[in-house]
Amino acid sequence: MHQSTLTQLAAALEAKQISSEELTRLYLDRCKQFNDSLNCFITITEDEAIEKAKLADKQRAENKHTALTGIPVAQKDIFCTNGIKTSCGSKMLDNFIAPYDATVVEKMNAAGFVTLGKTNMDEFAMGSSNETSFYGSVKNPWNTEYVPGGSSGGSASAVAARLAPIATGTDTGGSIRQPASLCGITGLKPTYGRVSRYGMIAFASSLDQGGPMALTAEDAALMMNVIAGFDERDSTSAEQAVDDYTKNLNNSIEGLKIGLPKEYFGEGLDSNIAKIVEEGIKELEKLGAVCKEIELPNTELSIPAYYVVAPAECSSNLSRFDGVRFGYRCDDPKDLSDLYCRSRGEGFGKEVKRRIMIGAYVLSAGYYDAYYLKAQQIRHLIRDDFQNAFKEVDVIAGPTATGTAFKLNEKINDPVSMYLSDIYTVSVNLAGLPAISMPAGFVNNLPVGMQLIGNYFDESRLLNIAHRYQQVTDHHIAIPEGFE
Amino acid sequence: MSLDKSEVQKIAWLARLAIDEQDIPNYSDELSNILGLVERMNSVKTDGISPLAHPLELPARLRADEVTEKDQRDHFQKHAPLTEEGCYLVPKVIE
Numbered sequence: 001m002h003q004s005t006l007t008q009l010a011a012a013l014e015a016k017q018i019s020s021e022e023l024t025r026l027y028l029d030r031c032k033q034f035n036d037s038l039n040c041f042i043t044i045t046e047d048e049a050i051e052k053a054k055l056a057d058k059q060r061a062e063n064k065h066t067a068l069t070g071i072p073v074a075q076k077d078i079f080c081t082n083g084i085k086t087s088c089g090s091k092m093l094d095n096f097i098a099p100y101d102a103t104v105v106e107k108m109n110a111a112g113f114v115t116l117g118k119t120n121m122d123e124f125a126m127g128s129s130n131e132t133s134f135y136g137s138v139k140n141p142w143n144t145e146y147v148p149g150g151s152s153g154g155s156a157s158a159v160a161a162r163l164a165p166i167a168t169g170t171d172t173g174g175s176i177r178q179p180a181s182l183c184g185i186t187g188l189k190p191t192y193g194r195v196s197r198y199g200m201i202a203f204a205s206s207l208d209q210g211g212p213m214a215l216t217a218e219d220a221a222l223m224m225n226v227i228a229g230f231d232e233r234d235s236t237s238a239e240q241a242v243d244d245y246t247k248n249l250n251n252s253i254e255g256l257k258i259g260l261p262k263e264y265f266g267e268g269l270d271s272n273i274a275k276i277v278e279e280g281i282k283e284l285e286k287l288g289a290v291c292k293e294i295e296l297p298n299t300e301l302s303i304p305a306y307y308v309v310a311p312a313e314c315s316s317n318l319s320r321f322d323g324v325r326f327g328y329r330c331d332d333p334k335d336l337s338d339l340y341c342r343s344r345g346e347g348f349g350k351e352v353k354r355r356i357m358i359g360a361y362v363l364s365a366g367y368y369d370a371y372y373l374k375a376q377q378i379r380h381l382i383r384d385d386f387q388n389a390f391k392e393v394d395v396i397a398g399p400t401a402t403g404t405a406f407k408l409n410e411k412i413n414d415p416v417s418m419y420l421s422d423i424y425t426v427s428v429n430l431a432g433l434p435a436i437s438m439p440a441g442f443v444n445n446l447p448v449g450m451q452l453i454g455n456y457f458d459e460s461r462l463l464n465i466a467h468r469y470q471q472v473t474d475h476h477i478a479i480p481e482g483f484e
Numbered sequence: 485m486s487l488d489k490s491e492v493q494k495i496a497w498l499a500r501l502a503i504d505e506q507d508i509p510n511y512s513d514e515l516s517n518i519l520g521l522v523e524r525m526n527s528v529k530t531d532g533i534s535p536l537a538h539p540l541e542l543p544a545r546l547r548a549d550e551v552t553e554k555d556q557r558d559h560f561q562k563h564a565p566l567t568e569e570g571c572y573l574v575p576k577v578i579e
Contacts, residue, residue: 097563099556192539206538235545236538304524315499322500324572329565335575337500345502353501357492357511358518360499374525376535381528383536416517432539456540 002030002162003479006219009165010067013060020060020070024053024114027072031116031163034483038139040158042077043085044117052114059112068222069112074164076155077118078125079105079210080199088201089121089133089151092321092328092347102199103231104168104210111226116164119154123349124318125172125203127151128421130179131412132351139408140183141480142446146405149179155213156183160447161483166223169213172203173306174400174425176211177437181400181449184439186466186476187213188220191457192432193238196231204313205236207306207429216476217438217466221245224459243460249467254288256465259393263299264424270403273448276441277399280450280469284397287468292393296385301378302427307419308362308375309430314352315359321347354415383431386453395465396453399424400437404446428453436462439475447475486516 001009001018012018028046035041049072056070080086080098082105087093101109109115122132130138130153138153140146141161148157152169156179159167169176171189180187188211195210202208212223224245231237258281265274281291323329323343330346333339348356362371389396402421411418428435433453440450454462470476487495492511496503503511557570566573 095563099560099562193542232547236542238540238542298528301525301528304522307518308522308525319500323565324574325560325564327565333575336577338502339574340500341502344500348501353499353503354511354514354518356499356501357495357515358522361487361495361515361519362522364495364498371522371525373535374530375522376537377530377533378525378528379539380533380536381530383539415514416521419518419521430539 001026003484004165005215006068006071006165006222009071013070014067020053020056020114021050023070024049024072024116027116027164034161034163037144038141038157038161039136040119040138040154040161040163041074041117042087042089042120042135042154045084045115048084049114049116056112056114066112068226071113072116072164073108073113074116074119074155074158074167075105076121076152076168076170078121078170078201079168080201081105081115081118084118086118086201087134088125089123089135090348090352091134094134094328096327100199103196103233104200104227107226119152119158119167121154122151124201124314124352125151125170125175126314126351126355128174128178128418129406129411130154131408132349134349137408140405141483142184142405146407146446147182149182149401149405151175152179152213156180156185156187159183159185159213159215160480162479165215166219167213168210170200170208170210171429172207173310173429174422176213177400177425177435177449177451178422180213180437182405182447184447184475184478185213185215186217186220186436186438187211188224188436188459188462189428189434190224190228190459191238191434193236194240194434194457194459195227196229196234196237198231198233202317204310205317206313207310216470217436217463218246218249221249221463224463240457245460245463248460248464251464252288253284253465253468256284256289256395257393258284258289258291259294259389259396260291261294261296261299261396261398263296264398269399272443273399273403276443276448277450280440281397283469283472284465287472294389294393294396296389296427298378298381298385299423299427302382302430303419303423305375305378305382306422306426306430307358308371309379311355311359312363312372313359315356315363318352318356323347351415379430382427386431386433390455395461398451400449400451404443404448424451432456434459434462436466438466438469441475487512487519
């Protein structure tokens with residue numbers, strides 16, 4: 001049963017083949033069984049889950065349910081969950097019990113999802129390997145000596161290992177798509193503003209987006225139907241009407257125009273990855289899509305621009321963590337400055353401190369124009385590159401990551417090397433576009449994902465293409481050894 | 485762009501981050517490397533290009549100037565580090 005998709009679970013619950021309580025206990029047992037080896041979860045909310053599952057069963061018995069009532073989910077520990085520890089992977093919030101639910105959580109609870117627990121993540125969402133968490137690294141279920149990717153590594157690993165049928169993630173520079181690629185699952189970053197950021201602990205406010213991490217595009221579409229939509233409490237929430245994301249899943253992709261950026265397929269791309277992505281593209285061509293080479297000339301500049309904009313925004317967002325009103329406070333502060341400096345110095349990990357400091361530097365007097373302003377101008381160029389491309393094509397395809405999962409500790413001491421691996425993902429966040437990563441194959445038994453980038457609010461189309469692809473391939477059904 | 489010790493200390497102060505004296509050389513190297521990466525932005529001319537702050541260029545929404553939040557002070561202060569009579573306690577600021 002734990003190998004099932006959301007669609008299959010919904011059918012099983014409806015047919016009364018299993019109750020939500022039985023299903024929830026089944027997943028909770030797996031979470032407990034495998035959490036020591038994978039470290040996917042920071043908190044497993046066993047009692048709350050069983051209580052919610054029982055309520056779901058009661059609602060089903062009284063015919064007051066929806067299709068998704070009673071289905072378990074894992075929530076990334078970046079989403080505030082009322083009454084439940086919300087740590088953001090940091091010592092700074094190790095003692096933080098969220099006093100309210102994030103909109104994403106509220107919506108999913110209302111739809112009847114049962115929260116199994118809060119998943120591990122890179123601290124404050126800063127990282128691409130889930131090695132910066134205060135709670136230790138997450139392991140990739142395909143090979144536990146390897147990273148799952150980050151920052152939504154716990155969610156990706158949990159879904160790949162079938163500890164949860166679906167999970168939430170967040171994506172600021174690739175943090176849904178890259179771990180989805182490295183763990184062999186499907187991850188969607190929605191258009192900026194599509195999913196409410198209320199209650200989602202902020203890293204970079206102009207880049208962050210929450211989204212589904214699932215086994216299939218269809219499952220991701222089901223979650224999008226629940227979480228997408230305007231929220232008054234998020235001042236950057238888009239007022240665009242919400243589609244039924246499942247409606248067009250089975251549409252033909254005959255005549256679909258796919259752009260292949262020449263910058264994505266240059267010499268630097270690992271030939272094994274290139275081969276898999278090319279095979280994926282051929283499958284789409286067999287389904288009727290037509291490919292064309294395009295240019296995104298400012299691709300290379302997306303990394304430096306991102307590593308100015310994101311740290312700048314994070315330095316501002318993380319200034320609320322001051323030891324005064326909530327979170328970690330240092331012992332015996334001598335004076336107010338000492339309170340601030342040591343609470344923050346002791347509460348934040350190395351990567352977070354690095355990024356805050358870069359951010360403070362690029363925003364400081366005398367440097368703002370050279371760095372932050374320049375980065376925002378490059379952001380404009382990158383956005384324009386994509387808009388020009390979308391005049392000629394419907395979607396853009398390419399690799400999600402520069403390689404398969406790498407070994408734990410291989411890159412953590414070289415931040416710049418880690419940053420460079422974000423080349424396929426960060427420009428999408430800078431432009432605010434939606435993008436999906438879907439499993440496209442394996443190299444040395446490690447998953448490889450393929451990315452599709454769409455125009456604003458075109459999530460339906462991305463999900464449609466991914467769904468048609470998943471109907472003729474089976475990479476997304478593969479289960480890591482030991483987790484069957 | 486290479487950062488020296490005093491610059492690292494200045495940045496740490498701006499960010500109100502306590503850092504150990506012995507870690508400064510490390511921070512200096514790492515931050516300098518990152519700034520080196522960032523320097524690549526200079527390879528393109530951007531004169532006259534307007535900066536893009538919001539990816540979709542949507543304006544900030546306005547709302548009526550009305551109180552919509554309810555007072556939940558006690559609820560929020562339940563997990564505060566140190567409070568007294570509804571106030572958050574910090575070391576004395578004014579002598």
